[in-house]
Amino acid sequence: MSRDEERIWYAALKAKDARFDGHFFVGVSSTGIYCRPICRAKLPKPENCTFYTTAAAAEQAGFRPCLLCRPERAPGTAPVDASAALVHRAKVLLEENCGSGLSIEEIAGHLGCTDRHMRRVFSAAYHVTPVQYLQTCRLLLAKSLLADTDLSVLDVAMAAGFGSLRRFNDLFKNKYRLAPTALRRQSPRTQSRDNAIVLALGYRPPYQWRQMLDFLAQRAIPGVETIIDGQYLRTVHLVSAEKQPVYGWVRVGHRQGNDVLTVTVDPALLPVLTQVLARIRHLFDLFCDPHAVYEVLGAMNAIRPGLCTLGTRLPGCFDPFEMAVRAVLGQQITVKAARTLAARLVAALGTPVATGIEGLSHVFPSPEQIVALDGPIDGHLGPLGITGARARTILELARAVVREEIDFKFGAEPETELKKLLAVPGIGPWTAQYVAMRAMGWPDAFPDTDFGVKKALAPRTLKEISALAETWRPWRSYATVNLWNSL
Structure with a gap:
């Protein structure tokens, strides 16, 4: 790290600048603790500070997490930093599967590379190995569960992916110089009203x-x-x-x-x-780093005051297949009409669940359930008001997901998966861009033929809209959401 970078990061630490939160952590040699840049503790002297790009790197250097600013709550880095890079996809998979027991070899297999190659590029980018990063993810999750919930220490260990209570206790004490039960005693908690x-x-x-x-x-x-x-x-x-x-x-x-x-x-x-x-x-x-987005898209307000709002987020999705089906149902119809069709699909084919919460009664049909339906798909979806063409598209999407031929989960490579999506009968550019935007979390998708986009930018032609959108890279997805919100 250069001297200039250290000066910038120390200035951000001094200012408690939230724009840098999650982009770096600071290890303080006089206390042995590492903090987020927004920490409200007394400002350490510059000579006592060492800066790290990840919490894992700070922990490998021997620092333990601050109990005041809680590094486990820091936001992650935006996908645009490495939207098509192997290292970013590896980071996403490690974070999502830190509690599942998935091995580094299995994660590398999901990425289509050898575990040796994954270790090499990951270490070069984050200055820790994938195993070290995975260990920090587990420890920080466990710390959060100990501090914020009434789960037993055993349940915490299992949920965080440690596999055994003894291994969890040993590693926690070694890294944080504190027993899990001692940390819990230091962290006042409020009991959830439904034991959640x-x-x-x-x-x-x-x-x-x-x-x-x-x-x-x-x-x-x-x-x-x-x-x-x-x-x-x-x-x-x-x-x-x-x-x-x-x-x-x-x-x-x-x-x-x-x-x-x-x-x-x-x-x-x-x-x-x-x-x-x-x-x-x-x-x-x-x-998301909202200031980085606004730095580019703030110019939209020259088109119309208030067109772009600082802090606008890109709505993602919880279930990629659910989102893809929702996109197909929404082709060339209103948002309200697509919602009606989705509700019928859930009522007919979704799995009932008892939640005790009004309005939550089913889970969305899985791709396996769609593929397993007997007879022509039109016979199942046609009575719901879904056209035959869209029904067949939904079936082909489900088959592709079950066969693992398409990956439109968060962190997938959009350029690669867009080509696969466009090869599915019934998937056009609008649907593919919408799926890339919301399911994959691609910040630079742009459905230029979208009715709302054209309405917000009227009376511009499609060619003029496309040219204007080029100035919004790499945040065209955020520009799209701002255009929709303006309506």
């Missing part, structure tokens, strides 16, 4: 929460999603490390003064907790 798991996920302010909630509310699938008292709730169906189906619900709220989203998780989802948290981060775009 309540955690906090940080973001870089500002965050246009009401804007995000309105967007999701307009597209919420009845039975699967709902908005209650300014919070987003949905049903969940995931598969555990033991290949067992797990069902439950989540609730996401906003705590603006602390720059965090509160995530309440059904205890039944504990075996897949890391998957749930990873998908919530994607759905609510917690990796």
Whole structure:
């Protein structure tokens, strides 16, 4: 790291600048602790500071996490930093699967490379090995669960992916110089009213929460999603490390003064907790650096004042297949009409779940369920008002997902997967771009033929819109959301 970088990062630490939160951590030699740049503790002297790009690198250097600023709550880095890079996709998979017991070799297999190559590029980018990064992910998750929930230490160890209580205790004491039970005694907790798991996920302010909630509310699938008292709730169906189906619900709220989203998780989802948290981060775009986006898109306000709002997030998705089907259903019809079709599909083919929450009654049909339907797909989806062409497209999408021929999960390589999507009969440029934007989290997707985009930029021609959008790279997805919100 250069002297100039160190000076910039120390200035950000001195200013408690939230724009740098998650981009670096500072190890303080006089205390042996590492902090986020927004930490409110006494400012350390420059000569006592060492800067790291990841929490894992700080921990490998011998520092333990600050109990005040809570490094486990720091937001991640934006996908645009390495949108098509192997190292970013590896980081995403490690974070999502840190509790599943997935090995480094298996993760490398998902990425289509050898584990040796993955270790080499990962270490070059983050200055720690994938194993070290995975270990820090597990320790920080365990720290959060100990501090914020009443789960037993054994349940914490298992949820964080340690495999055994003894291994967890030994590693925790070795790294943090504190027993898990001692940390718990230092962390006052509030009991959840429904015995659910309540955690906090940080973001870089500002965050246009009401804007995000309105967007999701307009597209919420009845039975699967709902908005209650300014919070987003949905049903969940995931598969555990033991290949067992797990069902439950989540609730996401906003705590603006602390720059965090509160995530309440059904205890039944504990075996897949890391998957749930990873998908919530994607759905609510917690990796975003809003000032970096606004630096480019602020020029949109020259078109019309207020067209671009600082803090606008890119709504992602929780279930990529659900989102892809929703995109197909939304082809050339209104948002409201597509929502109606999705509701019928869920009522007919979704799996009922008991949540005890009004408005949450089913999980969305899985691709395996669609593929397993007997007879022509038109016979199942036609009576729901879904055209034969769209029904066949949904079936082909389901088959491609089951065969693992298409990967449109968060962190996938958009250029590669877009070509595969466009090869599916019934998938055109608008649908592919929409899936890339919301399912893959690609920040530079742009559905230039979208009705809302054309309406917001009227009376410009399609050619003029495309030319204008070139000035919005690499944030065209965020530009699209701002255009939609302006309507």
